[in-house]
Amino acid sequence: xxxxxxxxxxxxxxxxxxxxxxxxxxxxxxxxxxxxxxxxxxxxxxxxxxxxxxxxxxxxxxxxxxxxxxxxxxxxxxxxxxxxxxxxxxxxxxxxxxxxxxxxxxxxxxxxxxxxxxxxxxxxxxxxxxxxxxxxxxxxxxxxxxxxxxxxx
Numbered sequence: 001x002x003x004x005x006x007x008x009x010x011x012x013x014x015x016x017x018x019x020x021x022x023x024x025x026x027x028x029x030x031x032x033x034x035x036x037x038x039x040x041x042x043x044x045x046x047x048x049x050x051x052x053x054x055x056x057x058x059x060x061x062x063x064x065x066x067x068x069x070x071x072x073x074x075x076x077x078x079x080x081x082x083x084x085x086x087x088x089x090x091x092x093x094x095x096x097x098x099x100x101x102x103x104x105x106x107x108x109x110x111x112x113x114x115x116x117x118x119x120x121x122x123x124x125x126x127x128x129x130x131x132x133x134x135x136x137x138x139x140x141x142x143x144x145x146x147x148x149x150x151x152x153x
Contacts, residue, residue, distance in 0.1 A: 003087055003120065004083070006120055007084070007120065010120065014075040015044075015071065015075050017075050018040075018072065021040075021138060021139070025037070027077050029080055032152070033091065033149065033150060034077055034086075034150075035147075035148055036076050036077060037076070039072040039076065040138065041065035041068040041069050041072070041143055042072055043068050047140070047141050047142075048061075048065055048068055049061050049064070049142035049143060050140045050142055051098065051142060052099055052103075052135075053099050053100065053103055053109065057142040059109065061142070062097065063109055063111070064112065069145035070116045070147075074087075074120075082151070086151040086152055087121070087149045087150070088150050089121060089125070090117050090121055090125050090126070090148075092128045093113055093117070093128075093130075093146070094130045094145065094147075095110035095129065095130065095145050096134050096145070097131065097134070098133075098136055098141065099134065099135070103133060106133045107131045110129060114127070
């Protein structure tokens with residue numbers, strides 16, 4: 001099953017790429033790796049989760065936002081020649097969670113993205129990861145996630 005077919009089976013439709021919101025490109029292939037710039041949880045042109053977790057954004061909403069970041073990251077890859085079907089695995093995920101000072105459950109938020117990637121790619125979706133708390137993110141997003149995908153040679 002291709003990646004596109006798997007996404008369809010999960011009722012995931014790749015949206016148009018939002019951004020970039022600065023002087024960069026959304027995704028770039030270098031050798032057999034695709035680097036995807038940090039993705040905010042944009043859905044239908046709006047941020048679906050804003051503010052610090054958990055005071056302004058619930059843990060549950062932040063987990064859903066992390067999943068949306070995956071969808072947006074895949075949409076960025078789909079804009080490259082070869083699209084998402086060139087992805088053969090996930091190498092690394094970097095999750096940034098806008099957090100209240102005492103919040104320490106950033107890995108729980110990042111699991112939203114990690115679990116979806118493993119659902120899409122199976123064992124090839126297992127990856128190295130960082131999950132860090134930050135005091136603020138661009139546009140007051142609650143979550144931002146960057147990706148490194150492995151692709152066929």
